[in-house]
Amino acid sequence: MAISYTFNDDNDLVIVDSDYPNDLHIVYRKDRTDEQLKDWGKLFIQQHFALQNHINNTSSMRDDVYMNGELGRSDYTVGLPEGEEIVSKLNDKWRTIANIIDFKGNPLNIVSEYEPLREPYVNSSISFYCFDPMPQYFRDKFNVSNDPQYVREWWGLKFDKVTKEILCKMVYNWSGFQKFRRDDFIVPDFPFWIWDKHTGRAVSNASDTANAYVAMIYDENGNIDDHYDIYFQAPQGLVKEWCDENDIPFGVLDDINNIMQYGITVNGTTGEIKYVKTYKRFFI
Amino acid sequence: MTLVSGSSFPIGLNDPTNSASIANPTTTSGTDYLDETITIGNRSAVCYVRLRENDPEPGIGPFYRSYDMVNGTQYGYSISTGTSAKVPMCDTNPVISFGTSSTTSGYTQDFGYDYWESVASDDWTVLETTHSNAGGWNFGSGNGSLGSITNGTTSGVTYQDASGTTRTVNMIAWQKNTASGTGAANDTANRGNYLALGMAAGTNVDNTFYQITVNGVTFLRSNAISYDGYENGGGVWWHWEPTDAQIDSMGTSGTVNVKLSSASTTTVKNNGIAEEFGGEVASSSTGGNVHLSHYYRNAPEGYVSSNASTNIPADGSNVEIRFSDFWGTSFVAGATVHASHTFYPDFQSFTIYSSTTQNSGWRTASFAMAASPTKMSTFNPTGTFLGFTTSSVEILDFYTNETTSGTHDNFWTDLRMTMDITTSQTSSSYVANNNVSQIAVWSNTTGTGTEDFSAEWSDTNGVTFSQYSGKVRAFIHWLTADVTAGSGKSKTWTENFGTNTTATSNTQHTFKIYKSGGI
Numbered sequence: 001m002a003i004s005y006t007f008n009d010d011n012d013l014v015i016v017d018s019d020y021p022n023d024l025h026i027v028y029r030k031d032r033t034d035e036q037l038k039d040w041g042k043l044f045i046q047q048h049f050a051l052q053n054h055i056n057n058t059s060s061m062r063d064d065v066y067m068n069g070e071l072g073r074s075d076y077t078v079g080l081p082e083g084e085e086i087v088s089k090l091n092d093k094w095r096t097i098a099n100i101i102d103f104k105g106n107p108l109n110i111v112s113e114y115e116p117l118r119e120p121y122v123n124s125s126i127s128f129y130c131f132d133p134m135p136q137y138f139r140d141k142f143n144v145s146n147d148p149q150y151v152r153e154w155w156g157l158k159f160d161k162v163t164k165e166i167l168c169k170m171v172y173n174w175s176g177f178q179k180f181r182r183d184d185f186i187v188p189d190f191p192f193w194i195w196d197k198h199t200g201r202a203v204s205n206a207s208d209t210a211n212a213y214v215a216m217i218y219d220e221n222g223n224i225d226d227h228y229d230i231y232f233q234a235p236q237g238l239v240k241e242w243c244d245e246n247d248i249p250f251g252v253l254d255d256i257n258n259i260m261q262y263g264i265t266v267n268g269t270t271g272e273i274k275y276v277k278t279y280k281r282f283f284i
Numbered sequence: 285m286t287l288v289s290g291s292s293f294p295i296g297l298n299d300p301t302n303s304a305s306i307a308n309p310t311t312t313s314g315t316d317y318l319d320e321t322i323t324i325g326n327r328s329a330v331c332y333v334r335l336r337e338n339d340p341e342p343g344i345g346p347f348y349r350s351y352d353m354v355n356g357t358q359y360g361y362s363i364s365t366g367t368s369a370k371v372p373m374c375d376t377n378p379v380i381s382f383g384t385s386s387t388t389s390g391y392t393q394d395f396g397y398d399y400w401e402s403v404a405s406d407d408w409t410v411l412e413t414t415h416s417n418a419g420g421w422n423f424g425s426g427n428g429s430l431g432s433i434t435n436g437t438t439s440g441v442t443y444q445d446a447s448g449t450t451r452t453v454n455m456i457a458w459q460k461n462t463a464s465g466t467g468a469a470n471d472t473a474n475r476g477n478y479l480a481l482g483m484a485a486g487t488n489v490d491n492t493f494y495q496i497t498v499n500g501v502t503f504l505r506s507n508a509i510s511y512d513g514y515e516n517g518g519g520v521w522w523h524w525e526p527t528d529a530q531i532d533s534m535g536t537s538g539t540v541n542v543k544l545s546s547a548s549t550t551t552v553k554n555n556g557i558a559e560e561f562g563g564e565v566a567s568s569s570t571g572g573n574v575h576l577s578h579y580y581r582n583a584p585e586g587y588v589s590s591n592a593s594t595n596i597p598a599d600g601s602n603v604e605i606r607f608s609d610f611w612g613t614s615f616v617a618g619a620t621v622h623a624s625h626t627f628y629p630d631f632q633s634f635t636i637y638s639s640t641t642q643n644s645g646w647r648t649a650s651f652a653m654a655a656s657p658t659k660m661s662t663f664n665p666t667g668t669f670l671g672f673t674t675s676s677v678e679i680l681d682f683y684t685n686e687t688t689s690g691t692h693d694n695f696w697t698d699l700r701m702t703m704d705i706t707t708s709q710t711s712s713s714y715v716a717n718n719n720v721s722q723i724a725v726w727s728n729t730t731g732t733g734t735e736d737f738s739a740e741w742s743d744t745n746g747v748t749f750s751q752y753s754g755k756v757r758a759f760i761h762w763l764t765a766d767v768t769a770g771s772g773k774s775k776t777w778t779e780n781f782g783t784n785t786t787a788t789s790n791t792q793h794t795f796k797i798y799k800s801g802g803i
Contacts, residue, residue, distance in 0.1 A: 010716065012716075020750075022711065022750055022751040022752065023711070023748055023749065023750045023751075024711035024712065024714065024748065024749045024750075025746065025747070025748045026714070026716075026746060026747050026748075026749075027745065027746035028744060028745060028746060030745070040745075040746075041746075044745070044746045044748075044761070045748075047687065048748055048759065050687065051641070051650075051651075051685075051687070051700075052650055052759075153635070
């Protein structure tokens with residue numbers, strides 16, 4: 001898989017992504033230099049991917065998460081048999097929590113069981129994402145805000161099946177990340193094409209907005225873990241290209257169908273990009 | 285064609301050419317690349333040939349001598365000559381007297397030499413041959429410059445030719461040949477006369493110049509006797525053979541105008557409004573039943589399209605129409621429309637994980653909206669459309685868009701359109717702007733009056749063609765800067781399509797896609 005960038009007889013940019021051989025993109029010159037035109041071309045195919053990629057939430061779906069090209073875990077909506085089984089385990093082992101929140105209270109909620117493939121997880125765990133507003137109990141417990149100006153419409157809990165400890169995964173828009181992140185966090189350079197057309201600014205640490213959202217992990221004392229995740233949409237070839245240019249390991253998937261988005265796990269204290277995750281969504 | 289302009293030409297409603305024996309006026313024009321004045325200089329000038337007489341007597345010789353092929357007075361303009369100068373005539377002051385010296389100098393490819401030597405050699409005896417590398421020019425005044433030209437420098441005078449190339453003229457000179465006797469190039473009446481044009485560089489094509497005119501005497505480049513480069517390199521010359529009378533007309537003193545020009549073109553202009561825009565063009569005997577009021581711009585009679593000059597008042601504008609409104613105007617074909625579609629636009633806002641998208645308009649292909657009616661136009665473009673041979677193009681989406689993780693304000697950021705083109709061809713058959721010119725939108729059901737916005741097809745930011753099952757799906761994208769708001773309108777959500785999430789609560793709109801022309 002690779003993306004080719006060539007100039008036609010009119011000196012316009014022609015882009016062909018080998019993952020989508022039936023698609024031909026042409027971006028017009030408009031007095032841009034070759035380099036500017038190529039940047040616009042990358043933004044053009046990123047936007048095309050995002051606008052045509054229909055990934056609504058439904059009550060009957062499975063999300064597969066790949067790390068370096070290998071399937072790491074699968075999340076199921078709570079109404080599916082796999083989801084029901086995991087919810088039963090939560091209700092059985094974390095009764096206190098089950099008294100505070102109904103894991104099946106929203107049919108969009110998703111759950112999974114997974115092995116620790118990345119920091120800060122160390123044991124087999126259960127993941128629960130909720131699409132209802134966060135109850136006060138958890139806001140106090142993890143010392144997080146649910147201001148809709150900053151947080152997204154879903155949030156997560158991570159249940160360690162060995163220690164029984166619970167971590168909270170808060171999902172922020174870019175402004176929320178900038179507001180609540182640790183002061184010592186380093187934000188790596190983004191690829192050019194994840195920027196906000198609205199402001200026309202390239203993304204940087206100081207940006208208020210970006211076509212990305214971010215999740216940070218909190219322990220029960222309200223401490224934010226070193227590792228956070230940045231999520232965005234793009235065609236696989238563009239992600240691969242950026243990873244290659246920056247020596248970031250990336251596992252290519254041969255089957256590109258159902259790719260929804262990508263997630264980057266960052267060590268915030270060093271700015272190092274630890275993993276690039278591929279998310280696929282299947283409607284069942 | 286175009287109508288005449290200016291009050292000096294009569295203009296009629298019908299056709300004065302027919303009704304009053306007033307011929308359509310013609311104008312002849314060309315472009316003068318160079319238009320300067322020469323202050324004529326003069327100097328004696330000889331083009332000579334050097335001969336070798338082989339063994340006139342046993343033990344004596346060979347002998348060398350020279351003959352004048354052309355002599356007389358040279359007039360006009362030249363920068364300084366000499367072996368280092370890049371001019372057509374390189375005077376090297378060679379040994380030219382009779383004697384036994386075999387010293388050679390001069391240039392056998394100097395201006396005119398080859399042309400005249402072939403004539404002069406007819407006079408040679410069997411013992412004489414043209415001595416190699418021994419010929420050329422000698423000026424009585426030495427190697428200085430000749431005359432002057434306005435805007436000239438020591439290297440010449442420059443002009444820009446038809447291809448945009450800067451040319452440098454270093455000599456425009458003429459001479460009437462007065463040589464006689466042995467070796468003289470005078471076998472015909474004008475032989476030896478010349479007009480010389482020298483340039484530092486230049487190709488022998490009309491783009492360099494089509495014609496040269498000296499004091500009203502014109503010579504076509506294509507009629508030059510010869511065109512060549514200098515033997516000492518670095519330049520080119522053209523050589524014409526004027527008559528004695530032409531030489532006399534070019535002048536021998538004072539100042540003369542000189543031009544290097546393009547070809548002249550003759551333009552015929554109409555002098556009747558109906559003649560230009562259509563309508564009844566009657567004979568002088570029948571007259572014509574045409575009315576000036578029929579010639580308002582975009583009037584229902586259809587003679588003057590909406591694309592014609594805005595000097596012509598628009599139909600319904602309540603502006604009095606005058607004959608002078610039509611001076612210099614031309615018939616312009618009216619726009620042709622592929623499809624016109626009236627619909628209720630919808631508005632939607634949705635979040636897809638990393639960003640929030642707002643759309644207003646019409647979406648059916650993906651993230652469908654509840655716009656009404658549910659199906660937009662399908663049209664037959666006849667022939668090819670964007671390079672694809674097709675008889676069916678279906679418009680699936682036409683909407684304003686903004687995707688951001690920030691806050692949406694009043695303005696949308698891009699305009700998008702999706703079409704399914706039924707074709708057996710692949711995406712690579714795409715031809716930009718083929719058989720489509722513009723899109724435009726009105727917030728009414730008639731598609732008339734001031735448009736909300738329009739966009740030229742040639743201004744699209746980018747296109748994507750996706751091939752599937754006998755169709756090519758075309759995604760067309762304009763940035764907001766590529767779109768032009770109608771007069772007094774702005775590119776906002778509220779003014780363009782509206783923001784009500786119930787489609788029928790928004791104003792009904794008309795969308796047109798133009799095959800040619802536009803609003």
